[in-house]
Amino acid sequence: MKLWEKNIRRVVPYVPGEQPNKPDMIKLNTNENPYPPAPGVRKALQQDFNTDKLRLYPDPTVKKLVEELATFYSLKEDQVFVGVGSDDVLAMAFLTFFNADKPILFPDITYSFYPVWCELFQIPFETPLLDQGFRITKEDYYKENGGVIIANPNAPTSIYEELSGIEDILIHNQDVVVIIDEAYIDYAGKSAVELIAKYDNLLVVQTFSKSRSMAGMRIGYAMGHPDLIKALNDVKYSFNSYTMNAVSIVAGVESVKDVVYFKEGIEKTLTTRKRTERTLKEMGFSFPPSGSNFLFVTHEKIPAKELFEALRENNIYVRYFSAPRTNNYLRITIGTDLEMNQLFEFLKKYIR
Ligand SMILES: *Cc1c(COP(=O)(O)O)cnc(C)c1O
Secondary structure (H helix, E strand, C coil), rough: CCCCHHHHHCCCCCCCCCCCCCCCCCCCCCCCCCCCHHHHHHHHHHHHHHHHHCCCCCCCCCCCHHHHHHHHHHCCCHHHECCCHHHHHHHHHHHHHCCCCCCEECCCCCCCCHHHHHHHHCCCCCCCCCCCCCHHHHHHHHCCCCEEEECCCCCCCCCCHHHHHHHHHHHCCCCCCCEEECCCHHHHHHHHHHHHHCCCCCCEECCCCCCCCCCCCCEEEEEECCCHHHHHHCCCCHEEEEEEEECHHHHHHHHHEEEEEEHHHHHHHHHHHHHHHHHHHHHHECCCCCCEEEEEEEEEECHHHHHHHHHHHHEECCECCCCHHHCCCCCEECCCHHHHHHHHHHEEEEEE
């Protein structure tokens, strides 16, 4: 071993879902939206964007997008923080808020990036077990801790916890920062945003990657008390002041402006989700109730890993998790009706 090697920060990285690029593939593996972003986004980028502007640094405060989001959620501008995808916002939030000696808490089955950030930033953590039905036991979060993060709806289980359950966790954790990762909230029920006025230690994180069809743009945001937002910004400016590029800011603003297109897109996915639920049930699959743009399915006879590989060989990509409690499940993104039909067709032949 060379001497300098002992000073390297070693991490076991998060492994994102594969991003194959084949012409005929059906890509249902990373919960992307099958529909394009709002028409205003295309117009702003293809017609109106003046590339001469790229000469200049972008606005470090991201004022235009912050304003637009604040209006959309009826918040003040000092209650909104924007970053490069919610992964960036969440990483920044872990770095900013989870600095206690006590462990932070999150469920054993959840977004697998959380333990990676804990390792990277050397944050101690504990992972209370979800119950047999993949539900949170809220009493697990009553003990002393250094912070809490809950994905709601949860990934990869797809389950939405009612807001009363989230509020119960907040009531029992008023001395630490509680982060609610709402990447899929637009497909579920009430957002915890309405609790921000009541709990100054609550940070709600959302993304443009799923319901807004803009995973490629990398836009995420956090909402909370101005003191939390200021702390986040202080860390951001100590790291990289210009995280948001000029193109993303323009595209983000246009997306938020088009409320009608946004709601229609969600409705389309919910309709396809219902149809997918019915069809998969008939084929012998079961799954928890979904509050997301994906289903977490298991089959009564065929092992998930076998199905995953068979689908993959036929250019249909879904996500498989090999961890002990999830290794007989597949996470299937809700695509277009046409894509789902092709999935059903394959499954009908394979399962028979
Ligand atoms: C997709 C996802 C994210 C990250 O989304 P970005 O593309 O980085 O905005 C964060 N949390 C959960 C639970 C997700 O599923």
